Amino acid sequence: MNVTEVISPTVKCRVHLHVHLDGAVRPSTVWELSRQKKLLLPGNGSLKDLEEALQIRSPRDLAHYLQKFRWITPAIAGDLAAIERIAYEFVEDEARRAVLYTEVRFSPHLLVGPGGQVTARQVTEAVMRGMARGERQFGVTARLLLCCIRGMTENYDDTLDMCTEFRGQVVGIDISGDEASALDVDGSVNAGLLRAEVRTFQEAARRGIHRTVHSGEAGPASMVKLAIDEMKAERIGHGYHVLEDEELYRRCVSTGVHFECCPSSSFLTGAVPLTETRHPMQRFCxxxxxxxxxxxxxxxxxxxxxxxxxxxxxxxxxxxxIATMNFNAAKACFLPEEEKQDLLQKLRQAYGVPGCD
Structure with a gap:
């Protein structure tokens, strides 16, 4: 591919595969909803103080990173109107970022609210309504991935069933959460803790549901191996620590396993220490x-x-x-083949390289 010029940001030319809906809420929306519901806000309750509280000044680990959601989740959980709103605003924000196609992920069960005010299906339907409205208005193709959360095994079957029920708008299943919960004290993978995960994803494969797995972010390369070999993962969320196992990494490269990397968060979660002189993405490239x-x-x-x-x-x-990354993301997306080819054609037109993918 010969791409030498920066594409205008007004041209939709980007494919976005790894973004969490509840982590993509506008701080102004969190602030507005929190004030309406008289929820605790940081500092003196200003939007600026909330924005400051959401930022990570000193990266530690994934658990520290995930603590920031304590300011976000209470503002939207159990509120179907708010959930539909954030889905709509997400698509609008993607359009502003020149995104042509996006797959956004979330766990419906984390947004049902205390006491189960609404059901996970109602939450999912609200997200789909908001996204569909955004698609029509902003010209972004947006699809959903439903997340299981490590340790919350009681929700795995329901998540899998919703992936089946809402197939089309929902294009795949994911599992997220702190990988440390699946490791023994010596850092090795505890297979016993992962039986429910493996069973769920093997059933997803049997049903023809696409699969991506958060692994190799906070956890070792052996988590990536388990995701690929046992959970039948087609894509890996993050995956930086795969480089600890050269044989596994080479197999991933040769078989085309797609790594959904997130450069800024890789530093903020401590997955890639700030002291590293070379980011895993440089090796991938x-x-x-x-x-x-x-x-x-x-x-x-x-x-x-x-x-x-x-x-x-x-x-x-x-x-x-960067152009190659977007083409690789389009090839790895979970759209049906005909729609994927249409997406690739749109990318060729945007980059001015017809026939090159």
Whole structure:
């Protein structure tokens, strides 16, 4: 591919595969809803103080990163109108970021509210309504991934059933949460703790439901191996620690496993220490691995895709590398084949490289 010029940000030319809906809520929306519901806000209750509280100044680990959701989840959980609103606003924000196609993920069970005010299905339907309205208005193709949460095994079957029931708008299943919960004290994978995960994803594969797995972010390369070999993962969320196992990494490259990387959050979660002189994405690029750049949780990272691309440029990535990432993301997306080919054609037109994918 010969791409030498920066594409205008007004042209929809980006494919976004790894972003969490509840981590993409506008801080102004969280602030507005929290004030309406008289919820506790940080500092003196100003929007500025909330924005400050959501940011991570000193990266530690994934558990510390996830604590930021304590300011977000109470404002939207159990409120179907608010949930539909944030889904609509998400699509609007993606359009502003020149996104052509996006897959946004969330766990419906985390948004039912205390006491189960609404059902997970009602939550999912509210998200689908908001996204469909945004699609019509802003011209972004948006699809859903439903997340299981590690340790919340009681919701796995229901999540799987909703992936089946809402197939079309929902294009796949994911599992997220702190990988440390599946490790023994010596850092090795505890297979016993992962039986329910493995069973759920094997059943998803049997049903023809696409699969991506958060692994190799806070956990070791063995978590990536389990995701691919046992859970039948087609894509890996993050996956940076796969480089600890050269044989596994080479297999991933040769078989085209797609890594959904998130440059800014990789530092903020401590997955990639700030002291590292070389980011795993630089190795992925060097070796021709299939990977993409994504935002993860823009409410916390305070970035958009252009910020992530700017970070990559500082690492030495050029416009051809960035274009290739978007084509690889389109090839790895979970759309039906006919729709995927249409997406690829739109990307070719946007980048001015007809026939090159």
């Amino acid at each position: 060097q070796d021709g691995a299939s990977f993409s750049a994504n935002v993860d949780d823009p409410a916390i990272t305070r970035t958009g895709l252009e910020d992530e691309y700017a970070l990559l440029r500082r690492m030495g990535f050029n416009e051809a590398n």
